[in-house]
Amino acid sequence: MxxxxxxxxxxxxxxxxxxxxxxxxxxxxxxxxxxxxxxxxxxxxxxxxxxxxxxxxxxxxxxxxxxxxxxxxxxxxxxxxxxxxxxxxxxxxxxxxxxxxxxxxxxxxxxxxxxxxxxxxxxxxxxxxxxxxxxxxxxxxxxxxxxxxxxxxxxxxxxxxxxxxxxxxxxxxxxxxxxxxxxxxxxxxxxxxxxxxxxxxxxxxxxxxxxxQNQIMKVFTVITSIFLPLTLIVGWYGMNLKMPEFEWRYGYPFVIILSIAVVISSIAIFKRKKWF
CATH class of the missing domain: 1.20.58.340 (Magnesium transport protein CorA, transmembrane region)
Structure with a gap:
């Protein structure tokens, strides 16, 4: 049953x-x-x-x-x-x-x-x-x-x-x-x-x-590597000291050209190494 x-x-x-x-x-x-x-x-x-x-x-x-x-x-x-x-x-x-x-x-x-x-x-x-x-x-x-x-x-x-x-x-x-x-x-x-x-x-x-995440960190690393030399240039010429370049007529254009050259060189190196 x-x-x-x-x-x-x-x-x-x-x-x-x-x-x-x-x-x-x-x-x-x-x-x-x-x-x-x-x-x-x-x-x-x-x-x-x-x-x-x-x-x-x-x-x-x-x-x-x-x-x-x-x-x-x-x-x-x-x-x-x-x-x-x-x-x-x-x-x-x-x-x-x-x-x-x-x-x-x-x-x-x-x-x-x-x-x-x-x-x-x-x-x-x-x-x-x-x-x-x-x-x-x-x-x-x-x-x-x-x-x-x-x-x-x-x-x-x-x-x-x-x-x-x-x-x-x-x-x-x-x-x-x-x-x-x-x-x-x-x-x-x-x-x-x-x-x-x-x-x-x-x-x-x-x-x-x-x-x-690794790709994102690589981008940040590349950007940091590019601006690191520029930071050095800024720190160098930002010191409160009397430098000969300050009295040079082409001192300011020289720094601009130097910064651009650093950026272009860094990008060229990174391209060659295939870092991005």
Missing amino acids: RKMLELKYIEKLLEYVSSDIYSRLLACRHICFAHDKGAFLIAFHFCDIKNPSLRDERVCIYCGADELVFITDNRRCIELMSDIDAKTDNYSQLLQFFNDLTSNDVYELEKMEDRITDLEDSLITETRSNSKDTSNIIGMRRELLKMKRYYEQLALITEDLTENTNKAFSDELLKRFISLDKRMDYLLNSVTHLREYITQVREAYQAQVDIE
């Missing part, structure tokens, strides 16, 4: 498990406890990978040979469980639920990979970096972190189920749960790969920012 309850009725699980196990359920983010009577107590936080920015919602399941109690407030999980034929055995319903829950996740991860690729292409083609690129990278990293934690929960749960410590599953059903566990591992590995990919994009973006 299948029961579907709202999360506020989670205390109903005390009818099936002890208070110690119930306390563990409330304290842990996820749990998969195999009961001696051929039942499982499962809990995890559902993450909608189509929109990972949404708040995670708790899902609790008690699955035994005679009872299947499904507790959550998440609409998608409720719809998935409602679409499953209640006439099938409870273990098959549990398997079907997890299969349906992750059936299209591969395609969503492919979309995420395409988003990262588009971001990488835009960073390469852009002439100058901007704050929007930084926010996009940070946002994707946060989404992938939520996905990673989500699939880690599911992978641990399916791993515990495949151990079949209470001998609840038949050999045929166990094979199907093992297949489900492999899918969870694949999804987790895919998210890990995407996290490494976005990290590489972030490092490439940071390298581009460093190059731009």
